[in-house]
Amino acid sequence: MKSNRFYLIMLGLVILSYLATAFIDNQYPFYAGFAILQLMVMALAWNILGGYAGYVNFGSAAFFGLGAYGAIVSYQLFAAPLIIQILVGGCVCALLGLATGYLTLRLRGVYFAIATLALLVVAETLIHNWDYVGGAAGAYILPSRTLEFLGVLIVGKEGGLFSNNKELLFFLLCNLALLTIIICRIIENSKYGRGLAALRDNEEAAESMGVPTLKLKLIATVISASIMGINGGFFPYFMTFIEPTSAFSLDISVNALAMSLIGGTATWLGPVLGAIILGTLQQIATVTISSEINLLIVGLFLVGFVIFAPDGFLGLIKKLGKRGD
Amino acid sequence: MNIFRLSNLRSLLAVFAVASFVFVATNVAAKDPIKIGFSMALTGPLAGGGKQALIGMEMWADDINAKGGILGRQVDLVYYDDQTKASNVPTIYAKLLDVDKVDFVVSGYGTNLIAPAMPLVKQRDIVFMGLFGMDNNKKWKHDKYFQVMPSGPDPAVDFSRAWFETIMQLNPKPKSIAFVAADAEFARTLKAGAEVNAKRLGMKVTYNKNFKPGTPDFTPIMRAINATNPDVIYVAAYPGGAQGMTRAVSEVGTKAVAFGGGMVGLQFAGIMKTLGPKLNGILNYDFYVPEPNMNLYPGVVDLLKRYQKIAPAKKVDLKGWYLAPWSYAYLQILGDAVNAVGKIDHAAIAKYIHATEFTTVVGKVRFGKNGEWLKGRVLTVQWQNIKKQGDLEQFAQPGIRKIMAPAAFATGKVQPFNSLR
């Protein structure tokens, strides 16, 4: 897609998402949409390290959870407003991404994956034992009914740009998702992205050709972690109550990974499609079939899809496209 | 005009037919069912309780529909599985309110599944009945929230008050206490409340640690506790930990004169059956036990009989003692209140509930300002006389879980832990 047309479409989507909040009264689509977008951002961010660089991160939920708890700490320390909460979440995870990158990026393949899983467990245990943020009992954020910024009423029942917090969050998260897509696309088309691809295909060869693999991997980890952290920063404001088990849930890691695999890891389009397909399926299953059959469907879907379309949805499209020739 | 002319008769008939159709149609439309929506843990760690609760709720719906429903309309329960995941709850309640357009919402089972729904119900300013939530309303101060677990006005502290009163009846009075809790919300909150009670009584804390859910073996913890020589041991745990600690104290033994307090799971039929005589001597909380004086609650014996007929086919707790009466009650209160007020007016209904003492299958219920019970009624029971291993029916007999407190219900006097083993 040509650059100009791409950015035009992105802008159009931003406007569309605002209009949606203005004209749809029913709150349910925003809740469901928020959940799907949250997973989409996780999948996109995961794919930067997992798809482009080939380093499978099993512990994505650690960055998400730490971003969420970074937001909580900023709220409890100095009653930070939403924007600051999100930024704190992002910064905390950027630093942590750097640190964990140094620790683990020496390891190859499956070892790296297990090390990231270990980090997830350590992070969750630390938060569980930290009483300042409530430990296992959880922490609360009480968002105010109205929100003002520089004199403009952003959230308010009458006359605000958004009539309630959920619509504001939905709009902001939409923008985060679009921003992440833009970042991914820039990476793909840049020299940096080509460097990542080289080290994904054969790290030793890339090194011998002078590609600074550790530096590239660190950058990818920091970008990936920051985005996940910002994403996590939204979570407390949305849920108003968080506790370690749901913030660090293995499901978040699994979904990030599965959505990218199902969609296709080569470009940003894969995680987006994977999130829309799997996320929507999960949302629908939650409010229709409900009960254990829900889990069965997701399981069968995963198994079936991954067997018959191992290169993801996009790979399947490509294959079918070729057959048409 | 001659009305007996055929053409006129036919017109009259047509008008009459249309009129009656309109009459019937509008009345039928007015008899739309009343929808009560909620999320419930049907899968995941709390599903054992959730499924039990659901059966109680369905029985209530059947009963009230047989009596004419709410405001003359049949009741329809609309629910979705939250999979014991807090993150599913807001979306489910958004759908219930905005898409399914339910008339009332009630909560799912457990503090962590109630909490995520609070912002939405506060925003819509609607009545919200809670099922076994520990102090969910503390931060929100929602004036339309009512919680059916009989903890008392200060839930965390009042929950264990009776336990502490009971141990103080032992001779000599215990002076030191060890705390151990699962690293999970309800257990941690219980422990915090118990710590307040212990401090009030001037007890010395010799040990105070948490364990991660999923620990396979508790004997190291038990030994560590014993090494500090506490007079009593307060355990706050979910089913996995409760069973583990019970086995550990069985294997290792203890010199403490009381053991138990906040062990969730000992009230579940399957767990009782598995642990058998290992439970003897444990002093724990409960809400309803099959002791003779508990049949004061009108209808509860029949309720449990009906429940126990349905349960085996649904693969749930076979006895239903822990949740079924309470999940029935929290809907019973809502239904009775709406019928008394006579219309769907959330403010009026909330006002009515605050002002009324209800008679339910769990006895008389009165709510305080924060939506919790005005006076707590958590039972302290001591397990005794369990003789057989792997036999569920022995637990249905009186004398197994003797009630120590509150005094009004007492059927026995507390005895030192080791004397009953």
Added chain:
Amino acid sequence: MFSFELLSNAIVIGILLGGFYAALSIGLSLSFGLLDIVNIAHPAFIILGAFICFIFNSSYGLDPILVGIIFAPAFFLLGTLIYRVYYESFEKTGATALRGLAFFFGVMFIIEVLLIIYFGVDYQGVQAEYIDYKLTFGVVDIPFRMFVPFVVAMIMTLGLQYFSSKTFFGRAMQAVAQDTLALRLMAIDPSKIKRIAFGLSLATCSVAGALFVIVMPIEPSIGRLYIGQVFAIVVLGGLGSQSGTLIAAMLLGMVESLISTFFGPSWAPAVAFSALILVLAIKPTGILGRVGDTRG
């Protein structure tokens, strides 16, 4: 508060716990360690085995370990079948091992749901005479609830150890991980060896399931709590080394037991996993992994 009684009991339980963890992980050291199959459903299969032991124990009074052993061949066949599917879909097309991960996640969900549908969500346990028995030597107690699983676990792991290093098939399994080409040149079909290895890995789940339900009561999703642990043990011990897995399991059991006794059980998982990260930082291929193993 440090005392000999506390320390000696902590060490004993640590050893018994280590044996139990070894039983849970030894199968994974075959499927993940040797064959690079990221079988995240491994704990789910163990719980499946545990439920089978439960149902036969509660309906017919059969000893759980007996049931576990009887069903091992059935699990073996199931393993070969699943491997067939896995091979056709992933290995043959050259897709990386991690695509199989999503496959096994799906399998894990399916197993859990089938267990919920068939058995319900409540906790279940088994009854056996030796479970409540304990031996006492001075101040040290040996509870049979942990001891019997330990003995069986040792038999199974050491047996598998022996099989891997001394028998033809065992050595072929090692070879398939190290040098498939050489194996083919010896006219041995690698995929047949892999099928047997995966079948064996699942067969251990049947026995491990019996041990699991003796140690603690089960419910359908309890396997999820152990995913991290079993993978950590296999990696810590070094991919491809059964003895490494045994040592790592013992280490983890000891660390958990000592931390629980002296510092506070809530820190145990963090310590165990930090130890893993530390070892990986010093020796990235694990305790007994081959140096220079660039697999992954």
